[in-house]
């Protein structure tokens with residue numbers, strides 16, 4: 001079968017795009033209404049054109065015996081109110097599924113949290129590779145002035161669940177205070 005033969009894609013470290021790819025997905029402010037804490041800023045940004053927050057480029061590398069998905073993400077620089085652009089964030093549905101994230105461009109933080117309330121943030125610069133263990137929700141925040149690009153690998157069997165993060169957020173948010181990225185406690189908690 002064709003899918004059981006090796007395949008390579010060509011990745012651009014600057015743009016985060018690779019070719020060939022199976023699909024790409026765009027996330028705008030209107031896709032993340034519940035995630036950002038300043039609802040007034042959310043509404044006015046949507047009215048002012050609903051800017052792009054991040055894109056995902058994807059290839060599943062499905063074979064007849066397995067899969068190993070590749071997803072690259074490019075988060076634009078920017079803020080909604082004082083809160084930096086970020087990914088939605090999710091848990092994997094399957095309780096035994098980890099993930100590797102590799103930061104190749106930009107700067108920011110990987111936020112991770114368990115259902116028991118343990119929280120950990122990893123500072124990211126180009127070259128940081130993080131292992132996300134099973135059962136840790138994960139979200140990436142771009143605190144820099146250029147796009148943040150990272151590469152992810154995971155099994156399709158992981159599945160994604162967004163509702164818990166949507167309802168509760170992460171323990172801490174990253175906002176700009178006096179020109180600096182600052183952690184503040186999430187006011188939903």
Ligand code: F6R
Pocket residue numbers: 056071072073087088089090099138139152154158160
């Ligand atoms: C897959 C994964 C990443 C994210 C991507 C977008 O398990 O963690 O490929 O899907 O960075 O973030 P979300 O999915 O949170 O919108």
Ligand code: ZN
Pocket residue numbers: 090092099138154
């Ligand atoms: Zn994931």
